[in-house]
Amino acid sequence: MSAAALLEAPRATPLLTTADLHASLTDPALTSMTLLNEITGDYPDAVSFAAGRPYEGYYDTEALHRHLRLFTRYAEQERGLCEEQVRRTLFQYGPTKGIINELVVRQLQTDEGLTADPEAVLVTTGCQEAMVLLLRALRRDERDVVLAAAPTYVGFTGAARLTETAVHLVPEGPGGLDPDDVARRAAAARADGLNPRACYVIPDFSNPGGSRMSLADRKRLLRVAEEHDLLLIEDNPYSMFHDGQGRMPTLKSLDTAGRVVYLGSFAKTAYPGARIGYVVADQPIARNGLLADQLAKLKSMLTLNTSAIAQAAIGGLLLENDCSMERACAREAVVYRRNLRALLDGLAARFPQDSGVSWNVPAGGLFAVVTVPFAADDEALEESARRFGVLWTPMYHFYAGTGGLRQLRLSYSVLTPHDIATGLDRLAGLVQARAGRG
Amino acid sequence: MSAAALLEAPRATPLLTTADLHASLTDPALTSMTLLNEITGDYPDAVSFAAGRPYEGYYDTEALHRHLRLFTRYAEQERGLCEEQVRRTLFQYGPTKGIINELVVRQLQTDEGLTADPEAVLVTTGCQEAMVLLLRALRRDERDVVLAAAPTYVGFTGAARLTETAVHLVPEGPGGLDPDDVARRAAAARADGLNPRACYVIPDFSNPGGSRMSLADRKRLLRVAEEHDLLLIEDNPYSMFHDGQGRMPTLKSLDTAGRVVYLGSFAKTAYPGARIGYVVADQPIARNGLLADQLAKLKSMLTLNTSAIAQAAIGGLLLENDCSMERACAREAVVYRRNLRALLDGLAARFPQDSGVSWNVPAGGLFAVVTVPFAADDEALEESARRFGVLWTPMYHFYAGTGGLRQLRLSYSVLTPHDIATGLDRLAGLVQARAGRG
Secondary structure (H helix, E strand, O other): OOHHHHHHOOOOOOOEOHHHOOHHHHOHHHHHHHHHHHHHHHOOOOEEOOOOOOOOOOOOHHHHHHHHHHHHHHHHHOOOOOHHHHHHHHHOOOOOOOOOHHHHHHHHHHHHOOOOOHHHEEEEEHHHHHHHHHHHHHOOOOOEEEEEEEOOOHHHHHHHHHOOOEEEEEEEEOOEEOHHHHHHHHHHHHHOOOEEEEEEEOOEOOOOOOOEOOHHHHHHHHHHHHHOOOEEEEEOOOOOOEOOOOOOOOHHHHOOOOOEEEEEEOOOOOOHHHOEEEEEOOOEEOOOOEHHHHHHHHHHHHOOOOOHHHHHHHHHHHHHOOOOHHHHOHHHHHHHHHHHHHHHHHHHHHOOHHHOOEEOOOOEOOEEEEEOOOOOOHHHHHHHHHHHOEEOEEHHHHOOOOOOOOEEEEEOOOOOHHHHHHHHHHHHHHHHHHHHHO | OOHHHHHHOOOOOOOEOHHHOOHHHHOHHHHHHHHHHHHHHHOOOOEEOOOOOOOOOOOOHHHHHHHHHHHHHHHHHOOOOOHHHHHHHHHOOOOOOOOOHHHHHHHHHHHHOOOOOHHHEEEEEHHHHHHHHHHHHHOOOOOEEEEEEEOOOHHHHHHHHHOOOEEEEEEEEOOEEOHHHHHHHHHHHHHOOOEEEEEEEOOEOOOOOOOEOOHHHHHHHHHHHHHOOOEEEEEOOOOOOEOOOOOOOOHHHHOOOOOEEEEEEOOOOOOHHHOEEEEEOOOEEOOOOEHHHHHHHHHHHHOOOOOHHHHHHHHHHHHHOOOOHHHHOHHHHHHHHHHHHHHHHHHHHHOOHHHOOEEOOOOEOOEEEEEOOOOOOHHHHHHHHHHHOEEOEEHHHHOOOOOOOOEEEEEOOOOOHHHHHHHHHHHHHHHHHHHHHO
């Protein structure tokens, strides 16, 4: 019986309304995102700058089998497991912290110059679960709040809603968070009787802002964290996708005071279908091991251990690439670099200085932000899709109603340069139509 | 640097204590379970009746590859996807509700005679995530409470702790929950100004109680749910493992009023390493689709979509078994039946009627409960492991401090009949030593 048929069945009065369910389900931001997905679904032939998905041209089903075999061979040869133990590792319940922690640690050393203890690593069901675990750990009651940049990644906002954690927004500029603003916001929260516990930050090519923090600001932010007793939740899904000028040191690698909890994801550097992420939480807890141990206890109540099958697939991919994800995603990085160039050149070619249209120039990542001379709201998006055949994400989604009303996010990760050119032509049509109307 | 080294590092004062973290982390039940795991880890050579793990003798690494190929062939041939779409299905972000919903629906029809709409199914990261999602949906504030049997499955207790949902316990007998008790408990909660939202129940071979509800009680429980406006959260991981006399109808299949939310798991019938479970939530929500749609929205903030790689592995296993998990786990069911027989016979041979030792006679599942003439606490367990080389689970863990103090749970799923005999000999030694001391 279909959903529609159920609704028309004799039992016509539903038992429940959304008022009977958790408040996060009627949050305006969630409703907006649902609408965005519906519009996207309604116009499948539009050029979509909306999807925040990684490039999929190099996905390879045979590689999955090869990676699984590489992992089982590693388990036998490097970890000395017998065949029965290997089977148990793949198929049985396993350690909550994960089975590829040693490989993750090698990757952090290889790619980031970070020395981590495997015991400080918790492998999670995507980075999203890591955010939920962290916020669940830190949010004891309504006085515990966190800081985050505005605009904010929607996944973090969602994790905050689920755990009923209030997020205090700190405005983000092209250079990312201003540490002085973070300090002021933390002090203001404390003055209000609240406990600012942590600040969430994507230092490299933030989603959606596309900002990158300078080395000086990274160091200042670490000092602010110490002074205001904050943890820094560093989320690093995009640093591999720089413009060719190389990477900046992570906050974690600069951290000498144990303030940084580091979130890693294989969704962009490998593929999202595994749903494998991790958190490095090496903060000691008095008489109770590390923060990673406490997060693992929470995870045992949330999803137990992360899928061993999925971990093995990512483990094999790591092994095939000498535990360098920079190497593993080198081809994708080239695509993103080419596309970012095409997007920025294409914008410059279509929108002269006096057009009222401007944009940021990110040094990497998967997103750019365009400012337009009209309200970039859901209604404008609907017209954009229907009349012009081009989709984008309204930036106000990422501001919790506090900004971004004339901005749109363009994601260029799954497009070809030809798609980008077509999409920008269509966007120019929308701008012309809307700008005339003010 | 090891955890121990970190604790001894110059930065000797930890930033955090457990008092800085969520209260669930200092819950006595969680602490007890951690202690249980430590004792288990300290005595690897003991015969363990403690592990609630499925039999692992039929795990097969090559089958994993075969199942993945079966799923991709199905995606191409039955769902008509091209190779690019199949790759996208495996590797890209995917629908939050899942990619094997059609196969799950076929399985429910084949094994349970249940007709479900694929849109009412949400595939989850193990059944544990489904419990968290359900409780998160139902728990709006502290007045929303749920009922559950005492003794209760620890996974449900954990999900309740994470979502800060109060659990009101209803005593469970050999015939499972008494519907009149459920009615009384719901009425009492309502009289206290609370909203009893749901009752969690494992009608077939409950963990840890090993009870099975009669058909008459199932029907009465459904009526109580209607009369007291409760949802029934039916968890069914074990019904395949009956004693050979066949299965009872699920609550879901008897439900004509839309009261039952059905939780399914592939952890016991297939294997835990995939971490694939699901929930059937076909309750219409006024103007907002089905409850499954609302749970999917929450899931998009918790873990996004469930690992497609893991879903594909389980999907292929379903395909190989004509979507019958009863067929897929037939060999395991034989093992469990044999082991239950060996356990019950072994208990009878060692503990005469006047021994002060008694036990239940479950008609299936993976667990039996033994009552002993001494406190079956953590200290007794420690002695049992150290002096006698046998491990079990203290039942008081499952009662939130309200009972089970002289009971222990024996899990027989991963043992051979020889192990069972050895373990029972050792248990008899413990009983003799302890009973003398009262």
